[in-house]
Amino acid sequence: MKIDLHTKGQQLEFQKNLKLVRSIDLSVNKLSGEIPVHLFKLIELQSLNLSYNYLIGEIPEHIGEMKNLESLDLSHNNLHGNIPQSMSNLSFLSVLNLSYNHFRGQIPLGTQLQSFDAWTYAGNLELCGPPLQKNCTILDNTEKVEENEDDGFLKSLYLGMGVGFAAGFWVVCGSLFLNRAWRHSYFRFFNAVVDRIYVTVAIRLHRFR
Template sequence: MDLSYNDFERISTPSINTSLVAHNHLPANFSMLYNLDLSYNLHLRIDDLHWLSRLPSLAYFGLRGTHHLPSETNWVRSLTLLPLEELHLYDYNLNTSILSLEYANFSSLKSLDLGLNDFRDGLPNWLFNLSKDNFNDLYLSQCNLGGQIPDFSGYQNLQGLYLSDNKLKGSIPDWLGQVDRLYDLDLSDNLLHGCIPSNLVNASNLEVLNISFNDLSGTLPKNIVQRHFVLLDLSHNSISGDISNRRDIPEQIEKMKDIESLDFSHNNLHGNIPQSMAGLSFLSVLNMSYNHFSGQTLLGTQLQSFDAWSYTGNTELCGAPLPNNCTLLEKLDNTKQVGGNDNNGFLSSLYLGMGVGFAMGFWVVCGSLFLNREWRHTYLQFFYDVVYGIYVAMAIKL
């Protein structure tokens, strides 16, 4: 039953004979109710949640965006009496009522959404004591979490972990790469630093990885392109390195054949973009902007839909859809290089000719004077007459 996005103010439940409840003989409309969603009824006031115990088949319960909580503090325990598989309390203004509970036996729970609640004082203890066999997805985005990433390594069947938009610090822990069934990991918009651990991308089922908007550094793990990612977002970090000089990346990147979204933007990567990426036929989102890439943009029929924003901020990149024409740039570079070579050759020839000419002239004149006595006397007499004439002219003027 989906009653979300309405303007309900109160919940009124009909009275039910307690003996019927005890013998599990409830009206069909209660006993078979599997799904109940009361999310985003902004004026809804719930004074009591014990009536939920009358719904023995309830597996899905949603109260997202409902801020008027029961005054009593053990309402969470009422939920544990149900065979809940999904519990959605996103933006529920949770407070001490959920933090004070030490133990909650959600034995059937598979998915829990506590996003957009304030857990600056820490997570409730019972959150680490859920069913190890059934629990799959945990949403803790926008919860004002600080410190290290909480240790959920005990949930080996965890498939989705969402910790985005918090204040988590430190490095990415190794245990994340040891959760074999982890499929979707979102650590974006935090304060994480350090390198991307290689064992993180070794997680056998990891297909969606978002670690954008952190302060991660170092180079790309060599095995990152060997994974069958569907989405990979490493944007807005300080990851560096020349990906064209990493033999493993250009040669292996074509193995990411299932990739649909790839974002390397706002990092310090450089080198040529591997043309083997043109073979990624499912790629629909590509962002390589604001790095230091050079050379030719990607060529390929399926890649022509990408606009210039996919490559902007790389001043040495050329080719469609960028305005820089690679052929023109190559011609200009070649012209400069050829012109430089011509000038260097001319100057070298000029200097060589001047040197040879000076040497030849010097030895012709001096050699002749040295070998011919009559010429030597004549030259010396001529030199004496010139010097004497200059001396007499200066003496007369003085």
């Protein structure tokens, strides 16, 4: 198995006896890019610390296969996405720090992940659910209420515009239809406007000849 990591513009390779490794600490090393998938396949690993780097990407679902993992620190990176549900199966995990990343959604339910302090997840503004005080249900309902309010406002606006146009149209047409004097005045005005436009266009065309 080979693992590639990027630090300070260089690519480092680790490929000897990785299956025997029990602890990896690469914190504060200016590592960048995504965490190599193979790293999460070291099922004998007990401690992994990648904190204070510039790592991106998501935590893969098969992290749950690291059954012997006791300590995991991914804090102060640029990781994102949901926390994998499989992490709730890490029964030996006693130290966890996912703070100050960009994780979102609900923290997977299960006694394992809820047993940690809220500071474990601090700095992830879009995370919700226990042990955080931010309730996912309230957030979902709030978003739905805001969407419903926006939809209701737009529907009311369009309906009002339609009713207003129809009312104005029939008021004008009805007045012309019922009042003979207004109808004659309207058509005289309309004919005068058409004649004026015709004369203006004819004069300008004559100038171009």
